[in-house]
């Protein structure tokens with residue numbers, strides 16, 4: 001009984017950590033531009049795919065991971081520079097549609113540059129499961145959660161302890177005032193895309209040994225990251241983390257106790273539920289809070 | 292002249308908010324721009340700070356043409372603005388607001404400056420850890436002014452600093468403005484409160500529906516019958 005529940009919780013926390021990273025990616029870009037970047041899932045895919053391909057070609061895992069993160073960040077910056085920035089005077093809906101277009105483009109590109117096959121990575125520290133309270137815990141799950149925690153702490157430090165991080169926050173609170181402080185809002189936008197790409201890539205890399213990856217892997221992961229972000233309240237970092245874990249755990253429980261056929265439906269149900277009953281999410285600000 | 296604006300025009304879509312304005316501000320001067328609701332005062336300041344596109348005219352700062360310069364570079368040059376409605380970063384602490392005011396400044400004396408601001412506005416010291424949004428209107432105005440001063444501006448643009456404040460606080464804000472002038476800060480002050488603004492200004496401009504209709508020494512404008520009638524309610 002308990003062991004079973006624990007098993008589902010482990011599974012939920014593992015995928016929840018990835019959703020949390022993706023949700024944070026949505027939040028960061030949303031905060032700097034009010035754009036929902038539907039190419040966030042593709043960052044996850046590119047991180048996982050490029051690492052897998054490099055490792056397959058004989059590059060050591062740490063080097064491949066680092067390069068993959070950099071490649072994904074470059075893709076993020078290019079997306080901002082060549083697709084978002086030229087449309088900066090368009091309304092937000094148009095820009096969101098542009099990100100959907102970009103996600104389709106990136107999937108196509110991945111098929112051409114790589115292939116349509118599934119790829120995996122060896123687990124970072126072996127496949128010997130640990131026994132915790134009667135449930136089995138894969139070492140890779142610890143990697144996933146551990147890396148997510150490290151990334152989240154680093155992100156917290158960046159936004160709360162560095163001047164540029166504070167400038168990014170300030171821009172999301174009041175863009176006009178930020179400009180009047182001499183904060184370059186273009187640079188803020190670019191860094192937000194680079195950061196979101198980094199978050200996606202890191203998640204994509206650590207989860208690939210568990211879930212495998214292919215050119216389409218970003219669709220579902222992106223969607224779940226999005227449901228994490230809306231559940232937490234779009235633009236709220238803490239909310240995205242809690243939302244990600246909640247979506248992951250809900251999904252694991254649903255597929256464990258009901259049927260694994262419901263696994264992917266959970267994220268959609270959560271999105272619909274939030275849109276109807278909790279339009280500001282769990283932690284979102286209510287309506288306009290400007291004085 | 293530190294600031295030379297000539298023929299400045301600006302539109303919101305098809306609405307022309309400002310029509311061919313000429314304004315100058317000399318080093319160390321306190322120049323007031325007064326005018327009724329919707330006259331185009333805020334639009335002008337937005338143009339000077341580079342957050343509003345011009346549809347005509349030029350802006351020179353310290354002899355340099357800055358008409359097309361991006362907003363962030365103008366701050367680095369020394370143009371700071373206290374915007375209408377204060378626009379503090381509400382969820383961030385008072386101290387972080389101040390620190391962001393020094394965003395474009397190099398150098399390590401930022402902490403010393405923060406201390407200087409606390410000396411000037413002791414209430415900000417008391418509330419330094421609190422989110423700026425929890426401050427009262429008057430305190431937020433002090434914070435907005437202190438935040439702008441953190442950039443060591445050569446030109447300080449003030450957009451209706453007395454708006455929405457109780458009379459006692461209005462007096463306090465105008466005292467601060469005067470003190471800044473005495474310390475040598477060059478100030479371009481926009482106000483609906485024409486009486487108070489002109490009383491402390493070296494020179495003043497009267498703006499009506501986007502155009503300057505009068506400009507003179509502050510005291511002269513104060514004594515002018517038309518100004519009295521239109522803006523001073525006398």
Ligand SMILES: Nc1ncnc2c1ncn2[C@@H]1O[C@H](COP(=O)(O)OP(=O)(O)OP(=O)(O)O)[C@@H](O)[C@H]1O
Nearest residue numbers: 303306308326327328329330331332333334335483
């Ligand atoms: N964002 C905007 N979109 C469209 N029109 C605008 C906008 N902002 C201002 N205007 C118009 O431009 C004109 C000048 O406005 P502005 O805000 O510069 O006036 P103001 O002198 O600052 O007024 P107030 O004393 O009320 O602050 C007004 O007619 C106003 O309606």
Ligand SMILES: [Mg+2]
Nearest residue numbers: 332333334375
């Ligand atoms: Mg105004």
